[in-house]
Amino acid sequence: MSDTSTAAYTAEAARLDAADELAKHREKFALDDTVYLDGNSLGALPAHVPARMADVITRQWGELRIRSWDESGWWTAPERIGDRIAPLVGAADGQIVVGDSTSVNVFKAVVAATRLAGGDRDEILVDATTFPTDGYIAASAARMTGHRIVPLDPAEMPGAVTGRTALALVNHVDYRTGRLQDLPGVTAALHAAGALAVWDLCHSAGALPVGLDAHGVDLAVGCTYKYLNGGPGAPAYLYVAERHQARFDSPLPGWNSHADPFGMTPDYRAAEGAPRGRVGTPDILSMLSLEAALDVWDGVRIEDVRAKSLALTDFFLECVRAYAPEGRVTSVTPEAHAERGSQVALRCAEAPAVMAELIRRGVVGDLRRPDVLRFGFTPLYVGFADAERAARVLGEVLRDIPAG
Amino acid sequence: MSDTSTAAYTAEAARLDAADELAKHREKFALDDTVYLDGNSLGALPAHVPARMADVITRQWGELRIRSWDESGWWTAPERIGDRIAPLVGAADGQIVVGDSTSVNVFKAVVAATRLAGGDRDEILVDATTFPTDGYIAASAARMTGHRIVPLDPAEMPGAVTGRTALALVNHVDYRTGRLQDLPGVTAALHAAGALAVWDLCHSAGALPVGLDAHGVDLAVGCTYKYLNGGPGAPAYLYVAERHQARFDSPLPGWNSHADPFGMTPDYRAAEGAPRGRVGTPDILSMLSLEAALDVWDGVRIEDVRAKSLALTDFFLECVRAYAPEGRVTSVTPEAHAERGSQVALRCAEAPAVMAELIRRGVVGDLRRPDVLRFGFTPLYVGFADAERAARVLGEVLRDIPAG
Numbered sequence: 147m148s149d150t151s152t153a154a155y156t157a158e159a160a161r162l163d164a165a166d167e168l169a170k171h172r173e174k175f176a177l178d179d180t181v182y183l184d185g186n187s188l189g190a191l192p193a194h195v196p197a198r199m200a201d202v203i204t205r206q207w208g209e210l211r212i213r214s215w216d217e218s219g220w221w222t223a224p225e226r227i228g229d230r231i232a233p234l235v236g237a238a239d240g241q242i243v244v245g246d247s248t249s250v251n252v253f254k255a256v257v258a259a260t261r262l263a264g265g266d267r268d269e270i271l272v273d274a275t276t277f278p279t280d281g282y283i284a285a286s287a288a289r290m291t292g293h294r295i296v297p298l299d300p301a302e303m304p305g306a307v308t309g310r311t312a313l314a315l316v317n318h319v320d321y322r323t324g325r326l327q328d329l330p331g332v333t334a335a336l337h338a339a340g341a342l343a344v345w346d347l348c349h350s351a352g353a354l355p356v357g358l359d360a361h362g363v364d365l366a367v368g369c370t371y372k373y374l375n376g377g378p379g380a381p382a383y384l385y386v387a388e389r390h391q392a393r394f395d396s397p398l399p400g401w402n403s404h405a406d407p408f409g410m411t412p413d414y415r416a417a418e419g420a421p422r423g424r425v426g427t428p429d430i431l432s433m434l435s436l437e438a439a440l441d442v443w444d445g446v447r448i449e450d451v452r453a454k455s456l457a458l459t460d461f462f463l464e465c466v467r468a469y470a471p472e473g474r475v476t477s478v479t480p481e482a483h484a485e486r487g488s489q490v491a492l493r494c495a496e497a498p499a500v501m502a503e504l505i506r507r508g509v510v511g512d513l514r515r516p517d518v519l520r521f522g523f524t525p526l527y528v529g530f531a532d533a534e535r536a537a538r539v540l541g542e543v544l545r546d547i548p549a550g
Numbered sequence: 551m552s553d554t555s556t557a558a559y560t561a562e563a564a565r566l567d568a569a570d571e572l573a574k575h576r577e578k579f580a581l582d583d584t585v586y587l588d589g590n591s592l593g594a595l596p597a598h599v600p601a602r603m604a605d606v607i608t609r610q611w612g613e614l615r616i617r618s619w620d621e622s623g624w625w626t627a628p629e630r631i632g633d634r635i636a637p638l639v640g641a642a643d644g645q646i647v648v649g650d651s652t653s654v655n656v657f658k659a660v661v662a663a664t665r666l667a668g669g670d671r672d673e674i675l676v677d678a679t680t681f682p683t684d685g686y687i688a689a690s691a692a693r694m695t696g697h698r699i700v701p702l703d704p705a706e707m708p709g710a711v712t713g714r715t716a717l718a719l720v721n722h723v724d725y726r727t728g729r730l731q732d733l734p735g736v737t738a739a740l741h742a743a744g745a746l747a748v749w750d751l752c753h754s755a756g757a758l759p760v761g762l763d764a765h766g767v768d769l770a771v772g773c774t775y776k777y778l779n780g781g782p783g784a785p786a787y788l789y790v791a792e793r794h795q796a797r798f799d800s801p802l803p804g805w806n807s808h809a810d811p812f813g814m815t816p817d818y819r820a821a822e823g824a825p826r827g828r829v830g831t832p833d834i835l836s837m838l839s840l841e842a843a844l845d846v847w848d849g850v851r852i853e854d855v856r857a858k859s860l861a862l863t864d865f866f867l868e869c870v871r872a873y874a875p876e877g878r879v880t881s882v883t884p885e886a887h888a889e890r891g892s893q894v895a896l897r898c899a900e901a902p903a904v905m906a907e908l909i910r911r912g913v914v915g916d917l918r919r920p921d922v923l924r925f926g927f928t929p930l931y932v933g934f935a936d937a938e939r940a941a942r943v944l945g946e947v948l949r950d951i952p953a954g
Contacts, residue, residue: 176612184616191612199607200600203839207782208580208595212588212914220782247830249804250654257694274816279805279830282818286803290661290694297816322814369831378611378624378834399690400653401683408919410726412678412701414686426651426683427775430782432833435607510616515812 155465155534162461162530168454174442175375175527181536183511186349186489186522189375189439198438202431220430224402225420227433230440231374231383234448235347235366236357241385243423244370244433248348248382249279250398251367254423255384256287256315257397259342259365262390263312267341271296271303271314277321280346284315287397300327304335311341313364318356319349319487322514324479326350326487330361337362348372352443353488353524354452358385365390373488373524376436384423391419400425442526454525455488462490462521462533469541474549478518492519495550503543509536559869559938566865566934572858578846579779579931585940587915590753590893590926593779593843602842606835624834628806629824631837634844635778635787638852639751639770640761645789647827648774648837652752652786653683654802655771658827659788660691660719661801663746663769666794667716671745675700675707675718681725684750688719691801704731708739715745717768722760723753723891726918728883730754730891734765741766752776756847757892757928758856762789769794777892777928780840788827795823804829846930858929859892866894866925866937873945878953882922896923899954907947913940 163169176191206218215221228242235242246254256270272284274297281297288295298306300316307314314336319326333343342364350356352373358366366385370376386394396416401407402424405415416422463477475492494500494517501513511521521536567573580595610622619625632646639646650658660674676688678701685701692699702710704720711718718740723730737747746768754760756777762770770789774780790798800820805811806828809819820826867881879896898904898921905917915925925940 176608178613182615188611188616188619190615191607196604196607196612199835200604203595203600203603203781204580207592208600209582211586211594212592212916213909214782215592246650246654247804247833249806249830250650250802253802277805278808278814278816278818281816282803282805282808285818286801290801371831377607378618379831379837380835381833382830397690397694398654398657399686400651401681401686402653404682404686410682410918412682412685414682414689426653426786427773427783429651429785429833429836431603431784431836431839433783435835505617512616514814 151468152538155468156531159461159530159534162457166454166529168446168450168525169529171442171446171526172529177527179508181509181532183509183521183523183528183536185524185528186372187512188378189372189524190527192375192439192442194441195377195435195438199431199435202434223430223433223437224424224428227437227440228383228420230437231351231370234443235351235368235385236355237359237385238388240420241388242383243420244383244436245381245424245428248346248367248369249283251382251384252280252283252315252346253287254396254398255344255365255367256284256313257291258394259313259344260291260293261395262393263342267310267312268292269294269296269310270312271298271306273300273316274298275300275320275322276317276346277348280315280317300332303332307336307339307341309339311336311339313342313344315344315346317346317349321349322491322518324487324489324491326354326485329356329363333361333363349487353455355448363387370436374436375439375442377432377439380432380436381429386420386423391422394422396422398425402426402428446526451525455523456483456486458523458525458528458530458533459486459488459490461530462523462537465534465537466492466540469537471541471544474544475519488524489520489522493517494519496547499547500543503547504539507539507543509539555872556942559872560935563865563934563938566861570858570933572850572854572929573933575846575850575930576933581931583912585913585936587913587925587927587932587940589928589932590776591916592782593776593928594931596779596843596846598845599781599839599842603835603839606838627834627837627841628828628832631841631844632787632824634841635755635774638847639755639772639789640759641763641789642792644823645792646787647824648787648840649785649828649832652750652771652773653687655786655788656684656687656719656750657691658800658802659748659769659771660688660717661695662798663717663748664691664695664697665799666797667746671714671716672696673698673700673714674716675702675710677704677720678702679704679724680721680750681752684719684721704736707736711740711743711745713743715740715743717746717748719748719750721750721753725753726895726922728891728893728895730758730889733760733767737765737767753891757859759852767791774840778840779843779846781836781843784836784840785833790824790827795826798826800826802829806830806832850930855929859927860887860890862927862929862932862934862937863890863892863894865934866927866941869938869941870896870944873941875945875948878948879923892928893924893926897921898923900951903951904947907951908943911943911947913943
């Protein structure tokens with residue numbers, strides 16, 4: 147790489163950063179001189195969260211103690227925080243409840259969807275390219291409900307759905323390649339055959355518009371520790387479209403989902419609305435960290451986030467082409483904007499050694515074994531200079547670590 | 551109540567507090583002049599937890615970010631913290647994993663127990679006096695596995711277990727009355743008929759010796775926000791006896807329970823040992839708050855906790871008999887030590903108004919509808935003067951609120 151082109155790309159990055167309307171949000175986060183491109187695994191700490199959590203722990207728990215279930219709004223946190231996430235994924239209020247892990251929510255959603263589908267529908271289509279936990283949990287659900295799992299590439303689903311299909315479980319963005327699946331098209335094809343669409347939004351929520359209500363998605367799950375910056379292992383969420391709530395029949399009907407939880411009656415009667423998706427006592431510390439973290443979205447339009455995300459990944463790919471030695475890395479992330487999430491995945495034969503060295507030099511992405519370098523772009527706190535520096539350091543590392 | 555007897559009881563309380571070897575642990579907690587008798591619902595804040603959590607949030611999450619999964623020991627927290635709980639419930643290392651809510655762990659345990667029982671055993675005995683979530687979840691599990699629920703008083707279980715019994719799910723201490731069930735006897739009776747014993751330790755762990763290994767319990771669950779002081783909604787735990795681990799077949803086989811979770815292979819292969827009970831990404835903030843809170847148990851023998859707990863509840867009952875107007879409250883907590891947990895439950899026709907006024911006057915217990923006043927005794931931070939004051943204020947409140 148010539149000094150001339152380095153100068154050109156750094157200048158271009160500076161120009162893009164100066165014109166970036168979202169750049170001002172970076173100061174809301176606790177950052178250092180690392181280029182942090184792993185916010186698609188663990189979002190960075192919003193700078194105001196430590197003080198908020200100190201209050202939660204010291205005053206709400208330490209002083210108010212049990213009274214905080216009412217006085218600090220702990221009891222209603224799962225629905226309240228669900229309504230904070232709702233606009234980011236295109237859902238009206240009252241359809242999202244926060245709690246449990248993504249895996250547990252996949253179980254609720256898949257079992258409940260088989261019950262909503264009913265009748266003779268005995269097949270569950272599962273995204274064969276999915277993050278594995280979805281497949282493991284769907285297989286367990288199918289084993290318990292007597293359904294058959296049909297693994298498919300999401301692109302094949304519209305052609306494969308039949309009158310036997312109960313539902314499809316699909317990842318909106320492939321965690322490995324960063325491919326954005328066709329949520330509107332796949333959902334419409336499922337509906338045309340009378341089947342339900344269950345979407346996993348882990349790698350899309352907070353990075354791009356999802357449009358759950360607009361596209362008629364039936365059920366959805368997602369995590370909150372990636373683009374939503376809720377903190378390590380922050381609770382996941384469950385979306386149940388309003389039209390399905392009255393018939394939503396959870397396989398995990400814990401006391402928190404009861405219509406009268408403090409009646410403590412031996413008979414179960416499900417709550418109305420989103421609380422029906424609750425299970426046990428919510429993990430308040432993790433949950434209120436998420437609630438605080440969501441403040442960074444105040445005044446942010448997800449459409450603007452999407453535009454910057456695409457500009458960032460475009461620019462990063464351009465810099466990689468310029469800086470990386472010929473033939474050493476190949477992007478497995480789609481070029482087409484309509485098919486790209488908010489990450490770039492580069493196949494590289496020396497990926498484990500290269501990622502370790504990148505991290506050592508202050509560029510943090512992650513490795514997806516055996517050979518994928520994964521770089522996540524979180525538009526609220528990653529800028530174009532970060533993208534240029536990451537690509538430049540990648541080029542240097544590739545020159546320092548010889549091929550095979 | 552005469553001034554003479556008040557003086558006698560306050561003097562007796564002072565004498566008991568002065569002789570109390572556990573009294574020194576009170577200073578480990580953030581307390582005020584409230585008499586906090588609701589630690590069986592939400593344990594008080596250990597005073598060192600805020601600083602520990604500030605480090606977790608600001609340094610581990612904020613500075614190390616994704617590296618903390620390895621460098622701060624996040625990934626191994628569920629088993630590591632399980633091993634911290636193990637000695638409190640009489641379990642050897644490697645059998646307890648922390649994570650998810652109690653309800654979710656009941657689901658894992660009940661379904662896995664039906665699979666371990668196998669064969670023609672189609673009945674699940676469920677403690678009819680249980681905290682309701684256990685019954686709701688057991689019913690859901692039974693619906694999915696094709697078993698039949700048989701609700702019984704735990705005392706009836708030894709006479710009811712047959713060759714059709716797969717398992718019994720029993721609460722060690724009744725959340726409402728405070729009755730301690732016969733864990734060794736019920737477990738032995740189940741085993742004699744070839745059935746499994748699944749115990750819920752929510753109201754016993756941290757209050758009295760449980761002896762999971764010694765009594766051959768098969769599976770157990772419990773929460774950590776009561777006597778273990780883990781914080782609001784701190785994660786629950788699952789005990790799987792070592793002899794069952796190889797055949798433990800979870801209905802929630804999330805990626806965290808995979809033998810090679812970062813292999814991210816489409817085929818599921820269960821981890822060995824306690825991690826097989828994991829599901830999804832652990833809620834690290836809630837979990838590390840629990841880990842910090844467990845430090846208060848350093849140097850504490852659970853047998854000493856039990857002895858003080860019984861002395862406290864004995865003394866409280868004695869004071870209530872002395873202070874409460876005749877006929878206004880009736881204890882539903884067993885007199886016999888062998889049948890008593892660490893709480894006192896008083897039936898009172900005016901319970902809602904009485905508890906509200908008690909709280910207003912600085913004595914915090916809780917109400918279990920419709921008519922139970924519940925007072926939990928947490929021996930690490932509740933003393934005999936607290937017990938005397940609580941009974942004295944109760945007497946005053948009962949005189950001020952006339953009988954219905």
